[in-house]
Amino acid sequence: MNVKTHVTVISTIEPLTQTTIATFTLTSTIPHNVKGTNMSRFTEQLELYRRQGFTLTFSQLSDFIKELSERLGQKDAQLKVSFPWFYEQTAPSSLLTGLNSADARILFSYRNGKVVERKVELTCTVTTLCPCSKEISEYSAHNQRGFIKMNVLLTDDYDESIDWKVTLLNAAQSNASAVIHPILKRLDEKIVTEKAYENPRFVEDMVRLVAADLYEVPFVQSFKVECRNEESIHLHDAYASVSFDKTTN
Template sequence: MKNLNLPPKNERLKLFGSIKPGIKTKPSDKDTMPDLQNVKSNFLFRLNSVGITNVKAPVTVISTIEPKTQTSIATFTLTSSIPHDVKGTNMSRFTEQLELYRRKGFTLTFSQLSDFVKELSERLGQKDARLEVSFPWFYEQQAPKSFLTGLNYADASIVISYQHGQIVEKTVELTCTVTTLCPCSKEISEYSAHNQRGYIKMKAWLNDLYDESYDWKAVLLHVAQSNASAIIHPILKRSDEKIVTETAYENPRFVEDMIRLVASDLYEVSFIKSFKVECRNEESIHLHDAYASVTFDKTNTDWEDERD
């Protein structure tokens, strides 16, 4: 091994640009530092959302499907409004609130999320606060013949909004993967039919009937899988693959079919007041993807207009 004649570390640091600290003239105590964000004046506009985004933290996810308790990495967006006469917000208070919940164990239940946004609003000194959290949710999927299980996952997210002392919005979203088989291909071909991987995104606004006895993730997953041509499986033996292939052939679906079938099931879920469904198929014989969507508000009494 060749010995290098290296200078001392302080000399190496100087070599790459480090300099001695200069004379400090500005205050170093918080109480004597200027707080630009709290300056009051007419700053022209009220801001709807100010805060932090793309913040990752470990969380616990509870489910009725195995694994029933799992750790995950969640991505947070935390915001609040500010009036026109306030220059800015105190960004550190958002991360302080998140760290407080991380230390005591952040479980993504609606009760804990509701407490979080209420306390965040109080910490900020504002009348509102909003939390968006997204995370991968893992669930066991069993093969139809061998009964071997493995982990699938879906992309999940929750939005909680708090205003003037109450929760005003509870929204959930799940994007899961299914198999769809083309009805047109089946109809015109002498044998076989092409299929594709489909992505079902369901966004649901929850009403007051929702409580923690429900697992919204499991409900939305079942809605997507039960209407697809076939289910995506992490582990398949040959006997399983035969069943999955034949099941897809027996249940052809256009993206339009998927959207309408999923919407029908969501309409029947008692704790959902409105929803949006999107389906995107990665076509196996085209360069483009097929896409369809629908939005429906169950609280709209003039529901016939929704069908026009």
């Protein structure tokens, strides 16, 4: 099933608590000798948590998927919840602050009485400046809007007091040519533009740099990093990706 409902999201950066609309995708397997599942039980479970106040903490999500499996009478269940996450971004000179956003996703797999896999995903937007354009041009260089997607498998000992959303956001923003801001005055634009010029990035650079940061994060077991640039002077997009599993490499 695939349904939207409102939820509460907790963050370690402002706004610390926010309500947003989340899309839940809930699935379960059924035995070969059973004709179908009882769809109303999915929505009953979701409505129960909505009425209680559904906060997207890992503890609540673990309870939710466990109870869903029991309600369905199945040994397994899968949960995917996607939502926009808002965070404040401050301009470098004027210090004017506005809301920026990223697309977040949490995936839980439950089997035989326990959560066996927890994955998270964040897609955020940055600015990248083309190294080739800077190298061959006498002045200026073209830049573009880049979309960084990080898909991460969490370790079993992940401590939720550490906000995975902020960790992934920092990995993307700190390696970009420049950060995208909701509010910029003229002096802010000068600073951001010059910073981008001094930090050119190909999509290949972006995924490697972000991957290097994620490799150092203790609660990251494996990851895939993707970068897609909406090129400003080319008809095509530019794309790169890299994957790594700490347990096998």
